[in-house]
Amino acid sequence: MEDYVIKSSPVGFLATENKSVLSGTLVTTPNLHGERDGYHFAYWSRNGVRQASSSGVAKSQLSFNLNFPGELVAHYLPSDEDSDGDGIMDWFELNQ
Secondary structure, three states, X not given: OEEEEEEXXXXXXXXXXXXXXXXXXXXXXXXXXXXXXXXXXXXXXXXOEEOEOOOOOEOOOOEEEEOOOEEEEEEEEEOOOOOOOOOOOHHHHHHO
């Protein structure tokens, strides 16, 4: 059996899901994108690592066979946050 959790950062954008499944079970996250309550979805991380396509763009959904414990986090950032002042919103920089 393998344990995993699906959650959001900050908390509250997804209902936290804790499960145990047989090793090798297909796990699929919700397909996320866009703005919600003043925040934008930026990216998914799996065990702390940003998940991206081969082109580097963040995946909006993850689907994989779970063979080791995992923490899947949907990262949301304030829609108007530009911490480096370059005119490009942080959520977009992390998404792209």
